[in-house]
Amino acid sequence: MTEQDVTRLLAKLPPLRQEIAKIIVGQEAVLDEVLVALLAGGHALLEGVPGLAKTLLVRTLAQATDLPFRRIQFTPDLMPTDILGTEILEEDHGTGRRSFKFNPGPIFASLVLADEINRTPPKTQAALLEAMQEGHVTYAGQEHALPKPFFLLATQNPIEQSGTYPLPEAQLDRFLLYIRIGYPTEQEELAVLSGTTGTARPEVRPVLAGEDVRQLQQLVRQVSLSPELLRFVNRLVRATRPATSEVPFIRDYGRWGAGPRAGQALILCAKARALLQGRFAATLDDIRALAPAVLRHRVLLNFNAEAENLTSDDAVAALLKAVVV
Template identity: 60%
Template sequence: MDEVQLKSTIGKLDDVIDEVGKVIVGQRDIIEELLISILAGGHCLLEGVPGLAKTLMVSTLSKTLELDFHRVQFTPDLMPSDIIGTEILEEDHSTGKRFFKFRKGPVFTNIMLADEINRTPPKTQAALLEAMQEHSVSYGGERYELPKPFFVLATQNPVEQAGTYPLPEAQLDRFLMFIRVGYPTEADEVEILNRTTGSYKAELNRVMGAEDIVALQSFVTSVEISTPILNYVAQIVRATRPADSPVELVQKYVRWGAGPRAGQALVRCAKAKALISGRFAVTLDDIRFVAKAVLRHRILLSFQAEAEEIAIEAVIEALFKGVPEPKSPIA
């Protein structure tokens, strides 16, 4: 892809956000975070109470991208084979011989929406682990590659609600970003009522295809990040660990902090954020924009924090206040 094609493709990212905005009122930052996760080659988990259009947001995004899309409603009786596929017995009518053939499940797609992922038991949740990490599925001693690009965009209800199975830390860490969807503003809520109870009907256009996404994913790694900002990211991640942290809130309320994978995720997401903004170098603002979604599921709060109702977002904000910013971030 030459420079002209690259700039044209980057310009389409704003068109994607605008297209999704035809259906989703407000929530621009969340839509942008979804795109960041996709461009950074990771998976994304959205959490929020029912009725906040999490599923609609993901399905609308998929309609603006020329990618294969499968939605799986996770329920308590869902089995791993319902996700990855299963072997079926077939017969060759010309010879009469019978043989087993692997029938691929809905995970063989570009975008898989795992809807209400924490409504299903851990055994079925774990069926996604290999696919999310390796971009492949093993069954019956055979390995099956998943299409490129491949993303899992999952939604979940808050774990305090009845009938939920909290995702284990190993699976949470497979998600590059963990986004919390809040209630709309008053103005947005009025617009939602106006659109959904009237004659408004959005006509969505497909803006980008698989080749565009793969090309941008490859280019994201080429986005520049200065040594001072890399050092700053390392200091932020290390400051999440109570034993090494200069931040009082971390020392008091964090049970264990983020590992090196968190730093990698921060850099990858910040590079994708810079690209969406039309820049080819990471700034401190890019790091701050992606920090909460990258770190909130990689820091485990103590029982004392839960008892005192200390939010993980407060801890992350304290991190950025307690770790000095580099004096020359572009050096």
């Protein structure tokens, strides 16, 4: 990749934000984390109460990136074949010979929205595991490659709401980032009300193509990270494990810590954030900014924490305070 290619790619990132901002008001931190996941080559889970534009954000991203897009509405009766695809029996009218042909499901797209993923039982949720980790689907013993890039964005409502199923820890770990969406500010909500109840409908134009996304994902891995920050990430992740942690909060309230995948995710996300800001070196601020979204679904707390209304975000805050460079 030449210097001109790098300059051209980086010049497309600010317009990408501008196109998405035509539809999505505020939520800058959420948008940053979604773009970080895209550039880092991972997947993201968006959590928020209904009506916070989770689905709209993903649809707008699809329009702005010009990637083949499919939406899967997760329901209690959804089956794995409804996601992955199935084999159909075909007959050659010339020879009369019959054979099975794989008919791809909606997972075969570059940008996939798994809408309300926690409204379907674990059996169907687990159908995504291989696709998310390996980039292919196995059906009847045959592997079927997914498009590249492949980016899955899942949305879910808070687990306390009725009719939801908790995601298995193994699947949660496949998500690079767990992004929480809060309510808008008063001014942002006023802008939403004003902009969505009239006749004006902004048009989102595509800024990034699939090849651009692939090149940006390669470029992210070339962003530098100092040995000191690499060791900091390693210590931070190891400190999440209650049996060996030196952080009192984790020893008292931790049930299970993060594995090596968390360190990989944190480093790649820090590099992607640096690139989004036009830098070719990740900093401590990049790591600290993304640590909650990387670790909140990988640090499990015990019943004592639940009794005291402590959350995984509290655990991450304690870790960032106790572990220093």
